[in-house]
Amino acid sequence: MPGPIRWPAWFGGQTPVAYGADYNPEQWPEETWAEDMSLMAEAGVNLVTVGVFAWARLQPTPQDWDFGWLDRVLDSLADHRIAVDLATATASTPAWFTTRHRQAALVTDQGVRLSHGSRQVWCPSSPDYRQASLEVVERMASRYGDHPALALWHVSNELGCHNAVCYCDQSAESFRAWLQLRYGDLDNLNWAWGTDFWSQRYSAWEEILPPRATSSFGNPTHRLDYIRFSSDELRGQLAAEAGLLRRLTPEVPVTTNLMLPSAWADLDYSRWTDQVDVIANDHYTDSADRRRHVGLALAADASRGLGQGRPWLLMEHSTSAVNWQPINRAKAPGELQRNSLAHLARGADATLFFQWRASQAGAERHHSAMVPHAGPDSELFRQVKSLGADLARLAPVVGSETVAPIGLVVDQNSWAASRLDCLPSSRLDFSARLRAWYEALWDAHLTCDVIPSNADFDRYRLLIVPHWSLMDLAQADRLRDFVEAGGHLVATFFSGVADANQRVHLGGYPGALRDLLGLRVEEFRPLLAGEEVNLSDGSKGTLWSEPVQVTDATPLARYLDGPSASYPAVTVVRRGLGAAWYVSTQLDSAALGELVDQVADQAQVPRIDAPADVEIVVRRGPQAQYTFVINHSEEDVGLRFNGVDLLTGDSGPVIVVPAGAVRVVEQRPS
């Protein structure tokens, strides 16, 4: 298997931190390209992504192909010693394709077939699209497989960003084939879907359709299977492109850029990773998120967690504002550096941007870039150059692994299902719950891998498992084995409720986890909007409550009021060499912090003592370990280190990190 990036020969076997951006020269007159090369050199750019939206330029009509311009781009990049992450150019179809192959365009659940003029309007199940896109891939691979600049294949782009689900007739046909593979016969499907409810029973495969607009709540497993199917269809496109590339250019690594964590809600990324040689992710901070650096860290830890702890590539982030949020905040001074290096701390070996030059036209013309509309004579470009210099100093970090003794487990199936209707509360908001646990860990200076629920648990001392509601018994057994072998587990309300197909486990909640957790719940008692309950330890709960009956668990806190008054709210039980906690309400953030502290101590997870809002993450390489210190606070901070900051050359015993600054302290075994 090829390594994550095949750096061209001129790098002399060095593996730098990859630095660059999407480069879309086709949007600019060729005379601009020369300036691009010289500015890239100035900025320290060593890798650019080319061709993401080039299909219409490469194949301007069904009959015509034009690779000349791309030849010139790649040759010029090679001449300037810049490596290329070459996109397969299949992300968006040309106008001729979308208008001639109407049946390849996405159809909404209302039956509206989408039109040309945006991006990704193709149906993931379209044979026409599959054929046309693979022809592009084949030509790209044949033409550029041996190009000296080629360092990595970039399949498609943000697969499923706008075309995650299509409801057309071709999708219907593929869905039936997928179901036949999954269920074998209709009786199994009828049982799994519970079609005896509301007289929904199917008597023939051809009666099954996508979950199109219907009169009221749809069948939940029909809907969940459609989400799974749709994810698999996109994976199918990834596999088809990646397979073709591997056949034609076996020595070139392949990736595709994911959208963690948000798109994970619909796309089962853990089933995609076998198709890529390295995880790549796109992440943009959210202007409306007051603590957006915590959201960034979560995305990075998920990128690493998805790849079982291995380094990964930050394929896109922004130098400043984006264009697609309701209000697109510009980044504050220093934020660009903090953002990029926080990704690096958390395992990224590449920090790339969308995009090199801010577009003059199109929907993203107000998206920031490495070269802004104002041009290179700008504060932003100066920051870009400064970051390039930083990254050059951080080359030793490449390949080292981020130290993370905790697993924060995401069961994608439960996440997807939590977005359907007819649940005890529509306010569950899996994403916000995940963030709340993550934020408690972040605030405690604890680094976790954010991992899929089928990951290897043995790497961790502590697993935090929020709201894994759909849990087969075999999955529960894995958690039991983990705990009995000495692991520590935190489970939360609305967990273990049903099997993976949403069929409820009988006998009391939390179903599959009842025995492991040593408790039983007879009904859910969600809290109303604005309702808050008091717990015996002084903390507060919102959103949910449960009248927990312990069998052999020990209550740690009880409800003092609210619908579950007098019942335990938080419990713990020892099992084998480990222990399992249960949290039956949404604790306030202080209480969540205290719980995380307590659990981490019990799990003997090493703790770092640092001031609030100072992010500390360690990468460990074969020769040295690298402690990233990112000071998000408004105070300068002095930390004791025996080591040297790679960015400034400062050395211990106390290294001062000014407010807003970053330090990367290299420590070698003495």
Add this chain to the structure above:
Amino acid sequence: MPGPIRWPAWFGGQTPVAYGADYNPEQWPEETWAEDMSLMAEAGVNLVTVGVFAWARLQPTPQDWDFGWLDRVLDSLADHRIAVDLATATASTPAWFTTRHRQAALVTDQGVRLSHGSRQVWCPSSPDYRQASLEVVERMASRYGDHPALALWHVSNELGCHNAVCYCDQSAESFRAWLQLRYGDLDNLNWAWGTDFWSQRYSAWEEILPPRATSSFGNPTHRLDYIRFSSDELRGQLAAEAGLLRRLTPEVPVTTNLMLPSAWADLDYSRWTDQVDVIANDHYTDSADRRRHVGLALAADASRGLGQGRPWLLMEHSTSAVNWQPINRAKAPGELQRNSLAHLARGADATLFFQWRASQAGAERHHSAMVPHAGPDSELFRQVKSLGADLARLAPVVGSETVAPIGLVVDQNSWAASRLDCLPSSRLDFSARLRAWYEALWDAHLTCDVIPSNADFDRYRLLIVPHWSLMDLAQADRLRDFVEAGGHLVATFFSGVADANQRVHLGGYPGALRDLLGLRVEEFRPLLAGEEVNLSDGSKGTLWSEPVQVTDATPLARYLDGPSASYPAVTVVRRGLGAAWYVSTQLDSAALGELVDQVADQAQVPRIDAPADVEIVVRRGPQAQYTFVINHSEEDVGLRFNGVDLLTGDSGPVIVVPAGAVRVVEQRPS
């Protein structure tokens, strides 16, 4: 005409309170059924509704019929002495029907034809559906008409819950036929609809379509007629099924479960009642309603009012949470008992639930049931058994009539029209206004029938008539006759404005009621959001105001400020032996309470003196009267009674009703 329930022979002529639920054994393996029977016995269940969503099981393909399983279910129920409310199974079509008869599926006003996967996707005007559904009914009636367990036919289920209005071409055709019957010729229609406005005039019947998506505000009478037509189409399905059942099994009573009060907004239930032998209603409390027991009481009083005061059947309610609200609150301890017995107090002779066993799968798996997921060893099932025991003690109540000297009049046509656009204020909210008047009565311990506007008024001393905006002159005459004969009437703002087709009565508002009320209003002056006006009696008005000019009415309160400052706000006038009040703004609830007190006193309606939040309702039978006391307050209450509580055996002179408890005091003439 058969009685409301034909109790099987094994009841020996006794008429118990019916107790049970929807029973959907087809969702469970047959080995579960035996446990069902034994748990039903434990709980005191005597009636279950079977087959509501069984069509796909009974007719698994167009050619195949399978009644074997249902035979076994009914036989087993008979063996265990449980009566059956047998559904016609037509509520939801099988997949084969929905996919093969695409033209029978509902079409939205946007032209989207709905798909299989929920329930009730059928168009009420579909000939295919009519034919297929009647074939099911015929087979059910033929096969089970003589079954010993059969106590009642249950036509369809919640008719119109999701398919109240269809916009397809078949509906269009039926609509034209309906209009031809209604209007005779196009000139009448053009006049009634006011089509000279905006050049909408029709010159041929075939130009008339459903009120599909159009460019701006639609013609209001076109839209109102479509609501009426749609209600009539559903009534047509009810009539077709009920007629067939009566032909085949004339001795078996027939009902269908309505959804009062919410669905009344669209469905003209007063035109449906001639098709059923007994009114049945489904009611679920609203988690977001702080005083949800008042909402429950309104629903019950409407069920009774629709049936002219006769006992009725509570066909569905919930033991605890439902699944379809934004947040599905579980019921608090005692709430289940209070809810069920409040329905009983207000005339229900049956308290049934949806459903017997909580489903493991499907959209309603998180809906509570008599047997929860946790199983019979649960607090909820213990409450269910306790309620069963209560109901056994309350058998004497069956058949007695709830005493209600007040009529709260709902003009369904005005309600439907109030939901259209282009009114003086979009904040009128008929439903909230109805509730406000109802709540004032409830708080004053006054029991009313909530009656349709074509009900017999002579049964009442006092009529409260909120917002009967669309009033033909003949309807106004009925109110005048009522008042002149000694009745007392309260009318409100935005009443009598137009005829039943929304053609405004000229000469000043309230149009048809101007003379009766002795006043005239030249224009409506709705209040803005947040705007509040002061009245001379210290009360406050919101939402609306009118510059009332009295002709011979007497002002009771005047506006001190706001757009109608100095004009009368509340008036009264004597007419014949009675009197008529007018209320031209939304009074605050204290003022509404005082007005209700005052009007009830004038109307000589007997008053009950009781603490706040204690619900007191009287049912009167031939031998005795039964006073239900439901203590919703947080204080124990002692009330003077010469009688015996049927639930506890406690007897007077003072009966203590603890906070949250219910007592049913039987009093026999001494």
Add this chain to the structure above:
Amino acid sequence: MPGPIRWPAWFGGQTPVAYGADYNPEQWPEETWAEDMSLMAEAGVNLVTVGVFAWARLQPTPQDWDFGWLDRVLDSLADHRIAVDLATATASTPAWFTTRHRQAALVTDQGVRLSHGSRQVWCPSSPDYRQASLEVVERMASRYGDHPALALWHVSNELGCHNAVCYCDQSAESFRAWLQLRYGDLDNLNWAWGTDFWSQRYSAWEEILPPRATSSFGNPTHRLDYIRFSSDELRGQLAAEAGLLRRLTPEVPVTTNLMLPSAWADLDYSRWTDQVDVIANDHYTDSADRRRHVGLALAADASRGLGQGRPWLLMEHSTSAVNWQPINRAKAPGELQRNSLAHLARGADATLFFQWRASQAGAERHHSAMVPHAGPDSELFRQVKSLGADLARLAPVVGSETVAPIGLVVDQNSWAASRLDCLPSSRLDFSARLRAWYEALWDAHLTCDVIPSNADFDRYRLLIVPHWSLMDLAQADRLRDFVEAGGHLVATFFSGVADANQRVHLGGYPGALRDLLGLRVEEFRPLLAGEEVNLSDGSKGTLWSEPVQVTDATPLARYLDGPSASYPAVTVVRRGLGAAWYVSTQLDSAALGELVDQVADQAQVPRIDAPADVEIVVRRGPQAQYTFVINHSEEDVGLRFNGVDLLTGDSGPVIVVPAGAVRVVEQRPS
């Protein structure tokens, strides 16, 4: 060219203020018409608009025409010496047309073809509609061109109110033709639209479609061109009708009623004015607008500004409430007079209403009228008569010009584009920004013309130009010429950003205005919701900020905090004989007021000293000038005048204007 109104011979050459309403006798039995005539005389009505929605009456079937009733209406009006503004009757198609010519009905971007039952469902690009409508126009013109009552042609009605944009295939075809004219060849189009972004490039004209529903953000220039195209298509209908009328009745003036300012966002009215002999506008105050008289003034100043300062016709306003707002507030006592005369002050020579008689039926039955449902014996009709008497006294004002030394410039293209997505902030809200500047002027008693950006600037001493974001270099040159010649200019944030097709000017914002304003901005820093920044002069900014770098401009205030802290926020620079201000944030209203004062002083705009909330506007005629004083405050006000109030006969030196009253002081040169 004919004058604005061709008053019939019986006016004896006098030009009264036109007073009247839409008159829709077809909604009423003919016996009502005689009363109409006599009430019109009572009210002083001299002009009514007839036939607006009469098509279905005039052509009841495709084959039949019926003008008899309209003959009788027009003859009767002539008999009663009432002039007629005769509509072409094409605004809304009859049912037979909409149902037989389905392809002429509007299609939404979701592909839904609209249905009959409202108004204006026709597609502006439909050949069928064009042909059918012109046949009506031709018959109207032929039949009534010589009618003695005919004073004005009224083309269609509120063109584009509900059919501004259609997405059907016929529209697609017309759009392609429009694009071919605009761009000549596809390369130009691809460049203008920036189709190299997201692989959107077109290789053939037939690939281009309307911007129908697509997967994500659409191409912004595709969308903007579609707005322009759609406005041009409606203009095409106006031009076709007006052209035909001019050919057949060259001596009769032509107008159409616009909807300023709201519809200006989509409709490029400055390209329509060459088709009419006089600007006419419809305006309705907004119940939710606390200072709705300011909104009214803006509409009036835009009507005048669009016509280069000339008098115009207020074609519709309301006597009291409308029917289509969420809450339809009735007008307070005196408000009708203040509203009508405020329009007159600002250049209207007609104050007409929708409508004469309140409809009994149809969507607008709750819209107020000159004769309300209550009939002529009503306060409202008494106010209508009083207003008629006022207007008779104000005849001398007709033809005089409103004095407005300031131009408030609206770049319609920028407004339209500001409503698209993918901007730095979705909270820009052009309409609210325009209103904020307008309100600052209103509060300072400064009268401005609200003018399109292609207007003649030389008429003004001061131009205020909010958010002209899309500015070609030639347009910037016009502003530079204006300033250098001694004009004063105020520009605001998000101006000069891109060319008219949204292609960003490189080198720093505000792009095309960078040199003129003497400053450069490297990035936009929009403020989050609720975020407020402090400026060095004590004022506050919201919504937006920019790190302004002055080249030769002088900072007037700086940001003290927020994302642009320490940078200039407001600047000024001298250029030639004039000066240019730049405002980079949304100032609070006090600061905006101070800035307006300061700028007006520098521009030597004469100031009027008057109390707050007293509106003062001057019209200047050849013989005299007329100062309108409208007292919106709650205090009586005395103002010094050497003149005579035309309404009361009061004369100076001090004229008292009671709270809520209006005075019109005639001053003749002494």
